Amino acid sequence: ETGVTQSPTHLIKTRGQQVTLRCSSQSGHNTVSWYQQALGQGPQFIFQYYREEENGRGNFPPRFSGLQFPNYSSELNVNALELDDSALYLCASSYVAGPYNEQFFGPGTRLTVL
Amino acid sequence: AQSVTQPDIHITVSEGASLELRCNYSYGATPYLFWYVQSPGQGLQLLLKYFSGDTLVQGIKGFEAEFKRSQSSFNLRKPSVHWSDAAEYFCAVGAEEYGNKLVFGAGTILRVKS
Numbered sequence: 001e002t003g004v005t006q007s008p009t010h011l012i013k014t015r016g017q018q019v020t021l022r023c024s025s026q027s028g029h030n031t032v033s034w035y036q037q038a039l040g041q042g043p044q045f046i047f048q049y050y051r052e053e054e055n056g057r058g059n060f061p062p063r064f065s066g067l068q069f070p071n072y073s074s075e076l077n078v079n080a081l082e083l084d085d086s087a088l089y090l091c092a093s094s095y096v097a098g099p100y101n102e103q104f105f106g107p108g109t110r111l112t113v114l
Numbered sequence: 115a116q117s118v119t120q121p122d123i124h125i126t127v128s129e130g131a132s133l134e135l136r137c138n139y140s141y142g143a144t145p146y147l148f149w150y151v152q153s154p155g156q157g158l159q160l161l162l163k164y165f166s167g168d169t170l171v172q173g174i175k176g177f178e179a180e181f182k183r184s185q186s187s188f189n190l191r192k193p194s195v196h197w198s199d200a201a202e203y204f205c206a207v208g209a210e211e212y213g214n215k216l217v218f219g220a221g222t223i224l225r226v227k228s
Contacts, residue, residue: 004157033214042118042204042218043158056213090157099208100146100165103216105157 002027004093004106012112013081021076021109023091029104031097032074034066037088049074050097086113116141118207120219127195128227135190135222137205146208147188148216149179153201164188175199200226
């Protein structure tokens, strides 16, 4: 059974650019959540996708957007990058949606904005 | 608003000593409670979870946690710490009324001295 994978591992962008991060969910999981983990902080919920539809969103601006594909993999897109977007971005998949479900996390993508 | 507090940013214990990591939450109803561990360069791994029933839950790697409703706490314990337990530990809370997100504490970094 393959776990949650994310690509790329590391990424360096400049302010104002756009970035796309990718996540492959664990086999059999139809729900993907994205979290932002700034240095020294706990992960913060960005949004969740369930069966290709957005299924909850945290307190992030619209320049953070996402997609989920029919195979349940997912993308996180961030437009107009700001310095504060520098963080570890974590993807988590679960068997179904809902706060009671165990979420399986990928290793993350480290984004640095210069 | 919901919040999760981990009062200790860093904790240092000797190998073989006992460990307790504190977690307090603010929610109206009984939440879903989780402890995750994050090693450097790794994603989050679930140690244990509490939904209902017995307030003392057992997890992986010899960890346990106790839910105390009166104190709004869910402290993580281990009777004898191993050097490999050095990592960052996150308490997280989910609740139906707040949608599908997990709210994480800021984390506690555990150092183990030999």
